[in-house]
Amino acid sequence: MKHLIFTLLVFSALQLQAQEISKENLPDSVTINFNDAPIRSTPDNLSGAIFRVKYGTKAPLLDIVNDHLKVRINNQIGYVSQAFVDKTPPLKEYFDQYKAYKSEQQRLSRVREEEIRDSTYQENLKLQDAKLKATREARKSEMIKKYGPTNGDKILRGVIWIGMTEAMLLDSWGSPDEINRTVTANLVSKQYVYPNYQYVYVENGKVTAFQD
Structure with a gap:
């Protein structure tokens, strides 16, 4: 959580840094x-072109917003991508700083997403x-209440023993893979078959033998 807070603070600081990238010494025109370069109504490449201009057109530079330049051409104001203008040294320096800022912002965004996922x-x-x-x-609590502290603890540890009841066996080892049942005049016997060839024998509701 501390790492996430730190990343958010750094991310906020970078947003402020973007506003502080120096616009001093920028040229008056570009x-x-x-x-046929598009001049757009907003500073992004998704907005439609309000008009287009020819190669070599000079335009007063009013401002820079992200990676677009705000210009005035024929008394119309619009935005042109930095990709469509000559980079004088001051412009190149500005966009180098902006590129570095965007790269760090994207890196921190990935870190923030990873930390949010990790936190979740x-x-x-x-x-x-x-x-x-x-x-x-x-x-x-249920086993101790049902069988008492000693037997309840054994069952919780998966222990079986001769003389335990059939209910205890089922609570200790769970349901078997198979039950082979034999009924005689005086006896009901069962062979409980558990995984890994473990056999438990029950007669009249009590464990009489087991193989493990």
Whole structure:
């Protein structure tokens, strides 16, 4: 969480830095170096062109917004991409600074996204751990209440023993893969078949033998 807060602070500082990139010594005018260059209504490449100008057109420079230059041509004001103008040394220096700023901003955005994902992942882990702990505590309480502290502890540890009840066996090892049942006049016997060839024998509701 501390890392995330730090990244957000740095990100905010970079946004302020973008406003502070020096616009001193910028030229009063710029020269278009692309034929039919679009002049747009807003400083982005998605807005439509309000008009186009020829190669070599000179235009007064009013401002720079992101990577677009605000210019006046034939008494109309619009924005032209920095890709379509000659880069005098002051302009080149400005856009080099802007490019470095954008690169760092993108890097920090990726870091921030990763930290948010990591923070969410850690929170989910904590929730899962809390649920698992609550489930274990509930089962522990149930087994001790049902069978007493000694037998309840054995069952929680997955222990089986001769003389335990069939219900204890099921609470300790769970349901078997298979049950082979035999009924005689005086006896009901069962063979519980568990994974890895483990067999438990139950007669009249109590464990009489097991193989492991």
